[in-house]
Amino acid sequence: MRFDTIIIGGGLSGLVSAIECARAGQKTAVVSAGQSALHFWSGSFELLGQAGGETVIDRPLDSLDTLPENHPYRRIGSERLRTLLSKVPGMLSDAGLKSAGSLDRNHLRLTPLGFLKPAWLTLGDYVAFEAGKPLPWKKVALVNIYSYLDFYPRFLAYGLEKRGVECKMAAVNIPDLDTLRKSTTEMRATNMSRFLTDSAVDRLAAEVNKVAKGMDAVIMPAVLGIYSDAPVECLRKGVDVPVWFVPTTPASVPGVRCQLSLRDLFIRLGGEFLPGDIVKGGEFEKNRLRRVYTVNLGDMPLEGDNFIISTGSFFGHGLIADIERIYEPVFGLDLNVKGGRTEWYRKDFYAPQPYMEYGVTTDKEFRPSRKGETIENLYATGALLAGFNALKEGSGAGITLATALHVASRITG
Ligand SMILES: Cc1cc2nc3c(=O)[nH]c(=O)nc-3n(C[C@H](O)[C@H](O)[C@H](O)COP(=O)(O)OP(=O)(O)OC[C@H]3O[C@@H](n4cnc5c(N)ncnc54)[C@H](O)[C@@H]3O)c2cc1C
Known part of the structure; x- marks a missing residue:
């Protein structure tokens, strides 16, 4: 089977780039193993809630220079971020999801434990x-x-x-x-x-x-x-x-609604969604990925001009940690992991944990590499990327959405 773009992972990131590619008229497929972070979703998308040790309320996009230089937001740039992220409420609405919020000012969402946390977009009923x-x-x-x-x-x-x-x-x-x-x-x-x-x-x-x-x-x-x-x-x-x-303890009703609504929008736009399947590897020619193989399709490859890997972090199984190493299991992509097991974490439970920033390293177009060689037609997005601590920054969905939209717009021109 041949597609213009094949997306590996059907969480928030994979679905959003898939919708953009399908909307641009591309023949697009998503291979989705199963549960994603959306099944645990709070009903709010965070953009940036903490920067330089301070809570961010006003103009979160003006706080980007407090983030490290290789942070995904810094690499996209605040002006382009604004352009990309301003598409999100419209996309949610096309999927049947009403949301409220502004890129200029965070609001406060009520957590299940009674705390108030900064957020960018919250579903209309929350x-x-x-x-x-x-x-x-x-x-x-x-x-x-x-x-x-x-x-x-x-x-x-x-x-x-x-x-x-x-x-x-x-x-x-x-x-x-x-x-x-x-x-x-x-x-x-x-x-x-x-x-x-x-x-x-x-x-x-x-x-x-x-x-x-x-x-x-x-x-x-x-x-x-x-x-x-x-x-x-x-x-x-x-x-x-x-x-x-x-929101309640998972599984999250708004999260499942969001996942299903985005999936349905993708299918309405003509996309091919392959649920319950896992990409297990691919074949490369020079520095281009030509085809991928899945568990369910066996020997039958999925061939594509471009590929996006959106398999998430440890939670989505986009990264795997065993006793000796941390690795990206589909293609063996290069990561930013430093040191051995004892350096992956801090014993202080509340300290920022090094492993939270681990992920796939990429060039400025978000193309990952294997053994130092950039793969020209493979892009990485969302929680799989290196260089940010979504929990500490309150930035998880913002990065996921921005990188997905950025990469999709690069692919579709
Ligand atoms: C538990 C949890 C709750 C969160 N809640 C919030 C929140 O309320 N608000 C917020 O702003 N941010 C939240 N975040 C941050 C979150 O990381 C992002 O918001 C975002 O949802 C991540 O999306 P993703 O698509 O990159 O990864 P994921 O959601 O992890 O999706 C990856 C998908 O890829 C699939 N996959 C993995 N390997 C393969 C393979 N080989 N083949 C095919 N498919 C594969 C997985 O099954 C999964 O469905 C949360 C994160 C976690 C872990």
């Missing part, structure tokens, strides 16, 4: 506050689903009460969820969202209304709307006060 202003509510109801364990109203109440919001905690039930409740392992957000549709949402809204009286808002766990935001809209219509959502 709690987000304007930074530097008092919170917009005096009294909120934190409404859990009865016997659901992956939502922590006490932590949320602690965080909100510190900021002057009075919190009332309640749990509601509807008989539609009783089947799941027979086993505690079934009471998961993604499972509940499959039951919370149509008239079950009306029944839920009626129960929520009973505890919402006199409140400025209701905050609920993100357990509705795995395939679309229709159940969320329905619940919001049925409750007399505004309803907002907070």
Whole structure:
């Protein structure tokens, strides 16, 4: 099978570059092994939340010179970053995802543990506050689903009460969820969202209304709307006060919705999505990758003019660590790993960990190398790249989206 561009990895990075290539009329394929970081997603995309030891709120793109020179943002440059990232809300909207946020100012998202963290874009139904202003509510109801364990109203109440919001905690039930409740392992957000549709949402809204009286808002766990935001809209219509959502312990309902919506947009644009398959290697001629082989297709190669590797970091299995070495398993690409095992980490759990910055090294066009030789038609994007600590910087999705869009626009011209 022959394609213009073949993308290895179907997480946020792979899907975004795939959509751009398909939109430009390229015959595009995505090979996707399975679960991605999106399945753990908070509902917010971070751009840059920390720089030079400070929390960043205003003009995050003006803080880039505090980052190391080889940081992916620095290599793209702030002007081009702005152009690339300003496409994201439109792409999300084309996929059916409403988001709010600005490249000029971070807002604050409410974490499941009741902290406020800077973010760039947050899904429209999720709690987000304007930074530097008092919170917009005096009294909120934190409404859990009865016997659901992956939502922590006490932590949320602690965080909100510190900021002057009075919190009332309640749990509601509807008989539609009783089947799941027979086993505690079934009471998961993604499972509940499959039951919370149509008239079950009306029944839920009626129960929520009973505890919402006199409140400025209701905050609920993100357990509705795995395939679309229709159940969320329905619940919001049925409750007399505004309803907002907070992410839960994974698997994440907004994350699965985001993953499926982007995948569906790619397929609508004519893309070929190969789910549940793993690229196991490729064949090179001179410094060009000619074809890749997958587990499911066996001897039948996928041939392409260009390839993008977006297999993620350790979490996505884009990088593998064993007792002796860290390596990129598909092509054996060059990495920035320094030293032996004891240098990969610091014993202080809270210190920035060296391994977080490990990844594939590339030239300025994000083309990786093998044994020092750049591969002319292979590009690397997203969490697989070297040179940043997404956790410390609060930059994970921003880098993922920017590098995916940058590389796709280079390939499509
Ligand atoms: C648990 C977790 C939660 C996060 N939450 C947030 C958040 O809420 N907000 C935020 O801004 N950032 C978050 N991040 C940062 C995150 O790194 C980026 O936001 C981004 O989602 C990474 O996308 P990616 O596509 O580069 O990698 P991944 O999401 O890891 O996707 C890589 C994909 O490639 C597939 N793959 C791997 N090897 C192969 C192969 N050989 N063949 C085919 N497919 C393969 C994997 O199965 C996976 O589906 C989070 C990161 C993690 C690890």
